[in-house]
Amino acid sequence: MDAGSLLFERTSYPTGRAIEQVKITASGLVKAHNIMGYDAVGISAKDLAAGLDFLREEANKSDFSWLSANLVDFASGKPLFPPFVIKERADLKIAVIGLTGSDANVHLQKNGSAKVLPWQDVLPALVDKLSPQSDLIILLSSENEKENEKISQQFGTINILIETAMRPHNATGKIINNTLIAQTDKQGKYLGKLRVNWDRAGIWKEKKKPSKILERQELDRIDWQLKRLRSKGDPEKIYQDRPANLRAYRKLVTRQKELETILAAPPSNSVDTAKGKSTFQNKFLELDPKIVDDPTIGQLVMQIKRDVNALGKKRTTKTILPGFTGSKTCVSCHEEVAAKWDQTPHARAYQTLVEKGQQYNTNCLPCHVTGISMENKDKSLSIPKELFNVGCESCHGPSEKHSKKPGEAKMASTPASSLCLQCHSDEHDDDFNYERDMKLVH
Amino acid sequence: MNYLLPLALTLFFTAFPALLTAETHSDGLTIYYNNDVRGETEPCG
Secondary structure (H helix, E strand, O other), rough: OOOOOOOOOOOOOOOOOHHHHHHHHHHHHHHHHHHOOEEEEOOOOHHHHHHHHHHHHHHHHHOOOOOHHHHHHOOOOOEEOOEEEEEEEEEEEEEEEEEHHHHHHHHHHHHOOOEEEHHHHHHHHHHHHHHHHHHHHEEEEEEOHHHHHHHHOOOOOOOOOEEEEOOOEEEEEEEEEEEEEEEEOOOOOOEEEEEEEEEEOOOEEEOOOHHHHHHHHHHHHHHHHHHHOEEEEOHHOOOOOOOOHHHHHHHHHHHHHHHHHHHHHOOOOOOOOHHOOOEEEEEEOOOOOOOOOHHHHHHHHHHHHHHHHHHHHOOOOOOOOOOOHHHHHOOOHHHHHHHHOOOOOOOOHHHHHHHHHOOOOOOOHOOEEEEOOOOOOHHHHHOHHEEEEOOOOHHHOOHHHHHHOOOOOOOOOOOOOOHHHOOOOOOOOOOHHHHHHHHHHH | OOHHHHHHHHHHHHHHHHHHHHHHHOOOOOOOEOOOOOOOOOOOO
């Protein structure tokens, strides 16, 4: 299963080719998850980036369930997708609930047809309903980390909570009030594998003591310390000429009151895990390059790339990026350096995309042409041929002013490593070394 | 033969908790899970 943010990397896209290209990829992801036999996916704000109608269309093509207990029709308040699904596995009835993060409301409000309800409004009744009819409850949540912890504190009967990545790494399962919380790193680099030995009493086996025991122990120590101090009289008078002692005494008094408040707080729905018997083993399976590609998925990926490229092929009228003139302008004065550049991979960057049939893919173009970044990648299909390849201006900046007045308009001589790393990231060039590779440029 | 009865009883009482556990315990549930498959950068090429 998947906690959410499966289809898109952002919560919104500009209209036109940008959104149409990512929709192709999103549809392909749904097909892939059908092939892989997924059971359920939670709906997050990002999954709504192409609109509700698109998600509904994809849900109709999905062999798995798209879940959200709190994404509702604005007018009627009724859920737009199934709130939960019950699966039977390993002789267990497993209820899987979807919870959409409240951040989705920022974008849903623009449309006005749907909204995300607070989890407090939907989960209590749903958990009460599902607890008697299931052995195990799993929540797929795209709420933020703090809200997920509040949910865990409130519901000792939500046994597993898989959350969308709030932290940039795999999170080994931690248990809060009998809820095991887990997540994987982004981009499918890892697959979480949770092996569960489930006892139908429904309580995880935990070694840690409930946190309030620690507060009680601390309060006992402070009570003893204050009793000892007060046995000689009123410390406020005894220490009035000794400010350090007086501060220490007052600090103890303050902490005593804090602890009394914590311990006097009404009992939460906390679960005593001291007698729990259910255990788990959580692993993260790395997407190792040595793992052989599945041929069916491989063909699907190639088709997605072809479709994305074909869509981009429908170019609009060419546009000139302000300030950029193309490398040919530089050659007239910098002939020797230009000749060296012409021998480097930068000079053939666009051709490498052509050879892979990806020269119209706006996800690839920014790092293979000049004057385009990931922020304005939608313009990459409209640039003139003079800006193909990683030209002089990619590293030294727009050259128009310098070409007209070379003495007055200076250009950056050596780009900072941060510029190079925008494209030579770990994902695309894990062997990149700025100091070493700068010498290869020209 | 007399020693067989205590042995059988011993074996039974040893096995009984395991039998009970087997009825209330489920082994072998494996959950494969993911999140944020799209991430924040998109692969290309």
